[in-house]
Amino acid sequence: MxxxxxxxxxxxxxxxxxxxxxxxxxxxxxxxxxxxxxxxxxxxxxxxxxxxxxxxxxxxxxxxxxxxxxxxxxxxxxxxxxxxxxxxxxxxxxxxxxxxxxxxxxxxxxxxxxxxxxxxxxxAPGTVGRPPVTSRLALFDDEGRRISGTNVRGRLFVRNGAPFEGYTDGRNKEIIDGYMSTGDMARFDEHGLLHIDGRDDDMIVSGGENVYPLEVENLLAEHPDIDDVAVIGVDDDEFGKRLRAFIVAAQDANPSPEDIKAHVKANLARYKVPRDVVFVDELPRNPTGKLVRRQLPAGPL
Incomplete structure (x- = not known):
């Protein structure tokens, strides 16, 4: 090992x-x-x-x-x-x-x-699969109502034999019917496999439409000229928020902002196209590889 x-x-x-x-x-x-x-x-x-x-x-x-x-x-x-x-x-x-x-x-x-x-x-590439023995999963809406159905997004809650007892400052996660919140948005596909769509607090509301950055990131990660990518929401006078994509280009590749936008436009709804495209040498990640979005610049370019 x-x-x-x-x-x-x-x-x-x-x-x-x-x-x-x-x-x-x-x-x-x-x-x-x-x-x-x-x-x-x-x-x-x-x-x-x-x-x-x-x-x-x-x-x-x-x-x-x-x-x-x-x-x-x-x-x-x-x-x-x-x-x-x-x-x-x-x-x-x-x-x-x-x-x-x-x-x-x-x-x-x-x-x-x-x-x-x-x-x-x-x-189903990228899926997180099914719950193991003793683990139970449930999706709830913002009002705490149970969600069912194929590819219907909801807040993911987990019930098993090893939940934590709370944070050291006395706070705890939201619990509904014995299920504890993960803080993630998720859906079950037609095969019953679970897919994580991103953190519930990562959702970007742009012009009244909800966008989860992970969907755009996964699409851009498939582009041969892109080595790494992150998408965040930044303030916009017209739409409230707009999408900003940070791109690490693949070795010897030289994609343009127009290339990036055209790739998203060809595969996703127009409101999911990043209006800002920023090329960087690397993205901020913690020791376990998680993207640290708060370290990405959200102010004027």
Whole structure:
């Protein structure tokens, strides 16, 4: 087992504990390095890799010529958690390493809420799958009413045997009928698989229309000239809010703002097209790979 997720992160710590309890050989890395991770997998003939999506993205960015130098044929499981898995990355990982990807979704507050298996990620790339044993999921609207139906978005709540007891300042998460809020918006597709559409407080209201940044980000992540992307809402005199996209261009690529806007316009509703496109060298992320949106400039350009 090779663990490149931070051990202070619940996934890294939990799987290190499981590996230790089972007497597995576990390789941990002080710092994440994509090629050193491949080398560790090959050297130790590791069957399990524990990582976050950003680390997998950087491994794939090494390119096929570098990746094929290392024998990863022993790899049977790649476990990821900690941040959103885009459909494009989901497909790219399994095309490169085989159908071995498991996408865990949960939080410190609600523990593990759902898990997507490799076949489910092939069926619906980017899904977080289904709840494991003892976990129950429910969607509620803003009035606390239960939501059902296919691809109907609602606030995701979880009920299981390992919820937290509250924050140290005395606050707690909202609880409805024993289900605890995750703070995420989600939907179930026609296969009964769960999809996370973003944080409920990330929603942008532009000209009276609701936009979830993750939908636009996932679309732009599929663009061959884009290496990384983030979308936020910024103040706008006419629409209240407008979308601003921050783009990290792929190596040797030189997309224009018009290219970015045209790609969104061709695939999504017009009101989801970013009016601002800003090119940056990198995006602010925390140690587990989560995008830190508050560090992106929202003022005048």
């Amino acid at each position: 090779v663990i490149v997720s931070p051990i202070f992160h619940s996934t890294g710590f939990a799987l290190w504990g499981v590996g230790t309890a089972l007497g597995n050989k576990t390789v941990v890395m002080r710092r994440s390095d994509p090629e050193k991770t491949l080398a560790a997998l090959a050297e130790h003939k590791a069957e399990v890799l524990v990582a976050v999506p950003t680390m997998l993205h950087r491994m794939l960015a090494l390119g096929p010529d570098v990746i094929k130098k290392y024998d990863t044929s022993a790899l049977r499981i790649i476990v990821i958690a900690g941040s959103a898995l885009s459909p494009a990355l989901s497909e790219a990982v399994q095309d490169t390493f085989g159908d071995v990807l498991y996408n865990l979704y949960g939080s410190t507050e609600v523990a593990v809420a759902s898990v997507a298996q490799p076949k489910e990620l092939r069926l």
